[in-house]
Amino acid sequence: xxxxxxxxxxxxxxxxxxxxxxxxxxxxxxxxxxxxxxxxxxxxxxxxxxxxxxxxxxxxxxxxxxxxxxxxxxxxxxxxxxxxxxxxxxxxxxxxxxxxxxxxxxxxxxxxxxxxxxxxxxxxxxxxxxxxxxxxxxxxxxxxxxxxxxxxxxxxxxxxxxxxxxxxxxxxxxxxxxxxxxxxxxxxxxxxxxxxxxxxxxxxxxxxxxxxxxxxxxxxxxxxxxxxxxxxxxxxxxxxxxxxxxxxxxxxxxxxxxxxxxxxxxxxxxxxxxxxxxxxxxxxxxxxxxxxxxxxxxxxxxxxxxxxxxxxxxxxxxxxxxxxxxxxxxxxxxxxxxxxxxxxxxxxxxxxxxxxxxxxxxxxxxxxxxxxxxxxxxxxxxxxxxxxxxxxxxxxxxxxxxxx
Amino acid sequence: xxxxxxxxxxxxxxxxxxxxxxxxxxxxxxxxxxxxxxxxxxxxxxxxxxxxxxxxxxxxxxxxxxxxxxxxxxxxxxxxxxxxxxxxxxxxxxxxxxxxxxxxxxxxxxxxxxxxxxxxxxxxxxxxxxxxxxxxxxxxxxxxxxxxxxxxxxxxxxxxxxxxxxxxxxxxxxxxxxxxxxxxxxxxxxxxxxxxxxxxxxxxxxxxxxxxxxxxxxxxxxxxxxxxxxxxxxxxxxxxxxxxxxxxxxxxxxxxxxxxxxxxxxxxxxxxxxxxxxxxxxxxxxxxxxxxxxxxxxxxxxxxxxxxxxxxxxxxxxxxxxxxxxxxxxxxxxxxxxxxxxxxxxxxxxxxxxxxxxxxxxxxxxxxxxxxxxxxxxxxxxx
Numbered sequence: 001x002x003x004x005x006x007x008x009x010x011x012x013x014x015x016x017x018x019x020x021x022x023x024x025x026x027x028x029x030x031x032x033x034x035x036x037x038x039x040x041x042x043x044x045x046x047x048x049x050x051x052x053x054x055x056x057x058x059x060x061x062x063x064x065x066x067x068x069x070x071x072x073x074x075x076x077x078x079x080x081x082x083x084x085x086x087x088x089x090x091x092x093x094x095x096x097x098x099x100x101x102x103x104x105x106x107x108x109x110x111x112x113x114x115x116x117x118x119x120x121x122x123x124x125x126x127x128x129x130x131x132x133x134x135x136x137x138x139x140x141x142x143x144x145x146x147x148x149x150x151x152x153x154x155x156x157x158x159x160x161x162x163x164x165x166x167x168x169x170x171x172x173x174x175x176x177x178x179x180x181x182x183x184x185x186x187x188x189x190x191x192x193x194x195x196x197x198x199x200x201x202x203x204x205x206x207x208x209x210x211x212x213x214x215x216x217x218x219x220x221x222x223x224x225x226x227x228x229x230x231x232x233x234x235x236x237x238x239x240x241x242x243x244x245x246x247x248x249x250x251x252x253x254x255x256x257x258x259x260x261x262x263x264x265x266x267x268x269x270x271x272x273x274x275x276x277x278x279x280x281x282x283x284x285x286x287x288x289x290x291x292x293x294x295x296x297x298x299x300x301x302x303x304x305x306x307x308x309x310x311x312x313x314x315x316x317x318x319x320x321x322x323x324x325x326x327x328x329x330x331x332x333x334x335x336x337x338x339x340x341x342x343x344x345x346x347x348x349x350x351x352x353x354x355x356x357x358x359x360x361x362x363x364x365x366x367x368x369x370x371x372x373x374x375x376x377x378x379x380x381x382x383x384x385x386x387x388x389x390x391x392x393x394x395x396x397x398x399x400x401x402x403x404x
Numbered sequence: 405x406x407x408x409x410x411x412x413x414x415x416x417x418x419x420x421x422x423x424x425x426x427x428x429x430x431x432x433x434x435x436x437x438x439x440x441x442x443x444x445x446x447x448x449x450x451x452x453x454x455x456x457x458x459x460x461x462x463x464x465x466x467x468x469x470x471x472x473x474x475x476x477x478x479x480x481x482x483x484x485x486x487x488x489x490x491x492x493x494x495x496x497x498x499x500x501x502x503x504x505x506x507x508x509x510x511x512x513x514x515x516x517x518x519x520x521x522x523x524x525x526x527x528x529x530x531x532x533x534x535x536x537x538x539x540x541x542x543x544x545x546x547x548x549x550x551x552x553x554x555x556x557x558x559x560x561x562x563x564x565x566x567x568x569x570x571x572x573x574x575x576x577x578x579x580x581x582x583x584x585x586x587x588x589x590x591x592x593x594x595x596x597x598x599x600x601x602x603x604x605x606x607x608x609x610x611x612x613x614x615x616x617x618x619x620x621x622x623x624x625x626x627x628x629x630x631x632x633x634x635x636x637x638x639x640x641x642x643x644x645x646x647x648x649x650x651x652x653x654x655x656x657x658x659x660x661x662x663x664x665x666x667x668x669x670x671x672x673x674x675x676x677x678x679x680x681x682x683x684x685x686x687x688x689x690x691x692x693x694x695x696x697x698x699x700x701x702x703x704x705x706x707x708x709x710x711x712x713x714x715x716x717x718x719x720x721x722x723x724x725x726x727x728x729x730x731x732x733x734x735x736x737x738x739x740x741x742x743x744x745x746x747x748x749x750x751x752x753x754x755x756x757x758x759x760x761x762x763x764x765x766x767x768x769x770x771x772x773x774x775x776x777x778x779x780x781x782x783x784x785x786x787x
Contacts, residue, residue, distance in 0.1 A: 107517070110498045110499075110515075110732075111498065111515040112515075113496070113497075113513070115732050116732060119722075119731070119732055119733075161471060281672070282670050282671065282672060282727065282728070283670065283671035283672035283673065283727075284672070286671065287671055287672060287673050289672070289673060290671060290672030290673060293672060294672060294724070297724060315673065318668070318673070318676050335675075337675075338673070338675035338676065339675070340675075341674055341675035341678065342672075342673050342674045342675050344674075345674035345725075345726075346674075348718070349718070349724070349725055352718060352719065352725075356721055
């Protein structure tokens with residue numbers, strides 16, 4: 001089926017809010033090319049479980065497209081319309097399984113050497129959409145805080161190298177009560193600016209602050225969900241189980257209830273997010289450091305929070321071939337030192353992802369080697385590329401950031 | 405596209421600058437003062453070629469740039485000073501490891517499903533080599549860690565027919581078989597060989613060497629092989645062990661080794677990715693050392709080392725930095741290649757753009773066969 005043949009009844013399987021939007025935009029959808037519309041529907045079909053920031057962006061995108069004249073729309077869509085698609089793609093039920101279509105489209109674009117053209121078209125399109133909409137006004141500067149190195153006693157790895165040029169590297173931090181200071185700061189910001197999914201806490205262990213207004217998730221709390229998912233993945237990976245194509249489709253269609261999760265309202269939205277972390281993120285099922293990094297990235301990209309506190313914890317040690325062959329340790333030991341290196345890179349990526357959001361010029365960032373003396377602070381109020389060896393505690397650091 | 409070419413060119417120039425700082429390597433312009441035909445006449449007879457590819461590229465940040473150079477001391481201090489290095493090798497094909505390695509081996513950008521155990525569609529370098537030069541089966545071998553590579557030795561091209569391909573050894577699979585036969589079952593993770601899809605172990609239906617065949621060919625007992633496997637840290641170390649055995653027992657003229665440990669990056673663990681780079685650096689030096697110490701190879705072997713492609717940049721919002729190679733951005737497409745051996749200019753840098761598909765025609769020119777269906781062109785700087 002081509003978009004021009006689309007009818008409103010095709011959206012009968014969509015959740016209520018997504019269906020309402022789809023039926024109201026049917027004329028627009030009929031004029032979009034096949035290389036574009038299913039990708040838009042992939043976002044729309046999940047509208048009912050999207051974060052407020054994501055809904056706002058999708059609303060803006062639809063408003064932008066709907067506001068174009070037919071000639072303008074044709075010009076904006078021209079790079080997508082030029083792509084040569086196969087008849088097989090037309091046969092896919094892209095209205096109800098836009099994710100599956102997206103997978104097949106991607107494979108087709110790579111195989112026909114059109115992926116670079118698609119990439120260029122997508123980047124240009126996003127620029128146009130962003131230019132047409134004004135960024136949201138933030139009630140307070142964004143703040144991301146990253147704790148690294150839990151469980152490490154001594155460290156020789158040079159921390160925060162990639163971030164030092166952006167702010168001040170503090171080398172004489174008093175770590176006393178530091179974790180509570182950062183947590184209390186996040187809670188205070190959540191209380192002062194109470195918006196849904198605007199303030200997050202992500203932990204690589206089980207620890208979660210209870211009774212706070214923060215959106216919380218942790219690697220440990222998802223243990224049973226992870227185990228259930230890995231069992232399903234192993235079953236598909238076994239001979240006769242279907243192989244990688246079936247595995248990818250299975251992961252793309254996984255719902256919270258398939259993994260024993262339930263909830264409604266905001267809990268349902270968070271459950272969907274957590275499932276996406278485990279099904280779309282490579283390594284998130286097995287390594288807590290990857291879980292924290294990917295969760296922080298996705299929380300920033302999708303929920304665009306005002307506050308993010310991410311704490312890395314020791315991941316399991318990767319067993320060497322020697323250990324595996326010796327049958328050592330079915331439950332691998334933790335690897336604090338390796339996890340610190342992972343977390344150091346994770347802190348850098350968290351800063352990069354925060355800088356992609358609106359208000360980046362005002363945003364502030366703190367990375368701290370938990371229970372140790374090193375921290376890295378980035379703020380418009382601080383110089384760049386400096387090292388500061390004066391004694392300071394976490395409360396003092398927070399004040400310097402101007403993030404309270 | 406123009407801007408992407410510009411990015412690739414800047415990457416190449418950065419590599420040149422960092423290489424110059426680290427090794428004092430010289431510019432490629434001087435290469436053309438050479439007289440290639442007179443050099444070729446002086447080259448030894450019975451030339452051999454060893455190709456080492458990295459399945460899972462390593463980025464400049466973790467290798468050639470100043471903060472990454474600590475990870476590749478052997479490449480920088482031992483191999484590059486003896487090499488001609490191409491700083492801008494562009495892969496315009498599909499960035500999946502099996503299909504990309506198959507493209508390297510055919511000289512054509514293959515387009516099959518990366519996750520299917522299928523043969524390349526176009527003739528492989530092994531088939532050109534064996535058919536044109538009438539070489540026996542034991543003169544071309546592939547050592548690859550991944551089950552998905554079991555079909556890489558021979559294409560399904562009708563014009564070539566079966567029987568001219570390379571022997572393929574998948575050491576991890578053999579080790580798994582050996583331990584399974586011994587009643588040991590603790591090797592499940594050992595067979596995890598494609599980090600792009602977690603827990604993926606494709607079913608093998610190819611022509612790779614079986615366990616006892618390998619034992620006979622390499623003059624190593626199954627028990628010795630198993631015992632040796634127990635004392636190695638990674639699958640790539642096992643691959644290099646097998647490659648050494650091949651060189652000693654069969655001395656193939658064309659040997660292709662695919663390393664894959666670096667692809668642990670897909671798990672998102674930066675420290676394991678760095679460790680794998682350091683291990684690959686060490687193993688490349690060991691392979692070169694073996695080439696120099698084995699009488700059948702010393703003084704007549706050209707070694708090519710190249711990643712199949714790069715990895716995503718930190719700043720591309722479509723990716724997640726080092727973890728994947730999904731964006732198709734210039735950094736993920738632009739990599740490098742070094743060549744070293746008799747007749748190859750030492751400590752030289754070539755900045756001009758080359759393509760991954762140029763490897764097969766270059767090997768063809770070196771060994772004297774005609775890869776008629778390959779899309780690339782021979783690299784004159786190493787001929």
